[in-house]
Amino acid sequence: MAQPYDIVSSHKVSRSGSFAANLSFNQGMSLSTSPVLSFHSPPGSQSQSQSLANLARTKSLKPFQTADIKVLLLENVNQTGIEILEEQGYQVETMKSSLGEDELIEKIKDVHVIGIRSKTQLTARVLEAAKSLIVIGCFCIGTNQVDLQAAAQHGVAVFNSPFSNSRSVAELTIAEIVCLARQLTDRSAELHNGTWNKVSAGCWEVRGKTLGIVGYGHIGSQLSVLAEGMGMSVIYYDVIPLMAMGIARQVKTLDELLSRADFVTLHVPELPETKNMIGPDQFAKMRDGSYLINNSRGSVVDIPALVDAMRTQKLAGAAIDVYPAEPKGNGDYFNDSSLQSGKGAWTDDLRSLKNLILTPHIGGSTEEAQSAIGVEVSTALVKYVNEGTTVGAVNMPEVSLRGLTDQEPDHARVIFIHKNVPGVLRKVNEVLSNHNVDKQMTDSRGEVAYLMADISNVRQPEIKDLWQNLEDLSSRIRTRILY
Numbered sequence: 001m002a003q004p005y006d007i008v009s010s011h012k013v014s015r016s017g018s019f020a021a022n023l024s025f026n027q028g029m030s031l032s033t034s035p036v037l038s039f040h041s042p043p044g045s046q047s048q049s050q051s052l053a054n055l056a057r058t059k060s061l062k063p064f065q066t067a068d069i070k071v072l073l074l075e076n077v078n079q080t081g082i083e084i085l086e087e088q089g090y091q092v093e094t095m096k097s098s099l100g101e102d103e104l105i106e107k108i109k110d111v112h113v114i115g116i117r118s119k120t121q122l123t124a125r126v127l128e129a130a131k132s133l134i135v136i137g138c139f140c141i142g143t144n145q146v147d148l149q150a151a152a153q154h155g156v157a158v159f160n161s162p163f164s165n166s167r168s169v170a171e172l173t174i175a176e177i178v179c180l181a182r183q184l185t186d187r188s189a190e191l192h193n194g195t196w197n198k199v200s201a202g203c204w205e206v207r208g209k210t211l212g213i214v215g216y217g218h219i220g221s222q223l224s225v226l227a228e229g230m231g232m233s234v235i236y237y238d239v240i241p242l243m244a245m246g247i248a249r250q251v252k253t254l255d256e257l258l259s260r261a262d263f264v265t266l267h268v269p270e271l272p273e274t275k276n277m278i279g280p281d282q283f284a285k286m287r288d289g290s291y292l293i294n295n296s297r298g299s300v301v302d303i304p305a306l307v308d309a310m311r312t313q314k315l316a317g318a319a320i321d322v323y324p325a326e327p328k329g330n331g332d333y334f335n336d337s338s339l340q341s342g343k344g345a346w347t348d349d350l351r352s353l354k355n356l357i358l359t360p361h362i363g364g365s366t367e368e369a370q371s372a373i374g375v376e377v378s379t380a381l382v383k384y385v386n387e388g389t390t391v392g393a394v395n396m397p398e399v400s401l402r403g404l405t406d407q408e409p410d411h412a413r414v415i416f417i418h419k420n421v422p423g424v425l426r427k428v429n430e431v432l433s434n435h436n437v438d439k440q441m442t443d444s445r446g447e448v449a450y451l452m453a454d455i456s457n458v459r460q461p462e463i464k465d466l467w468q469n470l471e472d473l474s475s476r477i478r479t480r481i482l483y
């Protein structure tokens with residue numbers, strides 16, 4: 001441990017099926033609760049009466065040429081997410097567990113929307129069998145479990161929830177700052193083992209100390225506010241200039257941050273540039289007796305260098321929530337150094353160190369985060385199913401059009417997902433040429449392009465012909481018409 005020293009110093013829409021089915025479904029609604037509002041209006045930006053007025057004007061769009069929307073939710077998706085989908089009148093089936101590939105292939109055949117968490121593998125083989133599938137919701141942070149390219153090639157959008165747990169991570173970080181400064185976990189472990197060890201040497205208040213935040217995004221900026229609330233002085237380093245929360249100050253270089261901060265906390269994404277961004281050279285530049293917290297990604301810190309910095313008492317403590325290699329499930333992982341293939345037996349090294357808080361990637365693991373993930377992903381699914389909006393999709397270009405209103409009764413929204421090849425727009429516009437195209441937006445991502453157009457003066461009997469003419473284009477991946 002370092003010698004003590006004085007460390008001074010932020011819907012409702014509808015479903016498809018036969019046209020008659022849509023009509024009867026809508027007859028029960030008094031107001032449209034289009035998620036446009038809930039998505040684009042920050043809380044408090046509109047009065048309730050304004051919101052209700054807008055809701056009344058927003059037109060519910062109906063997916064065309066699919067059966068009633070069937071939703072399959074696996075892996076115990078949070079109740080908040082289930083309720084949003086059920087409120088739409090979709091047929092929602094929930095399962096507590098994941099399904100194996102063969103079971104999934106059988107089950108997914110007539111499903112339009114699937115919701116999964118991290119265990120279900122949506123492979124190219126599964127997606128090939130998913131003939132009715134239009135959208136996937138990953139009720140989690142990562143999307144590695146989905147073959148994103150295969151999904152895009154089948155015209156299936158994928159949504160996740162990367163930022164719903166930002167607050168949870170920020171709060172954990174605050175807790176760790178205090179615990180490290182007070183050697184709290186060591187004192188607790190000692191007493192669990194029967195040892196009364198009342199010490200004040202090397203224990204500090206955090207008030208007045210400098211917190212250095214590396215990566216000032218969703219988590220870093222939340223943390224900044226919380227830390228200032230506790231009387232800390234906040235500096236941050238980011239690759240882009242970012243407006244400070246409160247009175248925090250951005251520094252120009254990582255080195256400057258390392259040399260000034262009493263606590264360094266990492267909140268950067270996993271990128272080639274952030275791999276081992278904290279290694280021997282960076283530890284050398286940190287203040288003697290300072291602290292390091294890594295709640296970002298396991299690749300960001302060079303673990304052997306961290307072990308050295310702890311053993312030489314360069315650091316007075318550290319908190320690590322993420323590791324270069326992590327197990328898929330709960331168990332005896334840190335007892336089995338052979339599992340750390342090619343990385344050395346760093347689990348033993350880490351476990352031997354004092355004032356080192358080790359947690360099993362729980363930064364974002366709270367009830368609130370799970371609930372927020374449910375809301376965010378289900379809302380994105382509803383917006384995609386009902387309005388065709390791809391904002392937030394991880395495998396499709398992000399396209400959005402403002403909602404149609406009740407004053408536009410003969411309008412239809414055409415969605416044409418197609419191969420990104422020359423000449424498509426001309427052919428689509430030929431198909432649409434008997435109608436006025438009120439607005440149109442198209443964008444591409446790799447081999448797939450997404451076109452949305454709102455057309456007027458559409459009589460209902462014409463919709464099926466429009467759909468068929470688009471389906472007949474050779475570039476077509478998937479056609480949807482909402483009306």
Ligand SMILES: NC(=O)c1ccc[n+]([C@@H]2O[C@H](COP(=O)([O-])OP(=O)(O)OC[C@H]3O[C@@H](n4cnc5c(N)ncnc54)[C@H](O)[C@@H]3O)[C@@H](O)[C@H]2O)c1
Binds near residue numbers: 141166237239271
């Ligand atoms: N421990 C957990 O359970 C948990 C939970 C959620 C997120 N995370 C991780 O936390 C990290 C931050 O998440 P976030 O939601 O705040 O991300 P974010 O994308 O909102 O913010 C990341 C910030 O890092 C900056 N950045 C990128 N490269 C940088 C570099 N080389 N140097 C300095 N800054 C750089 C970006 O400009 C951005 O401002 C991610 O790695 C994420 O995977 C961990």
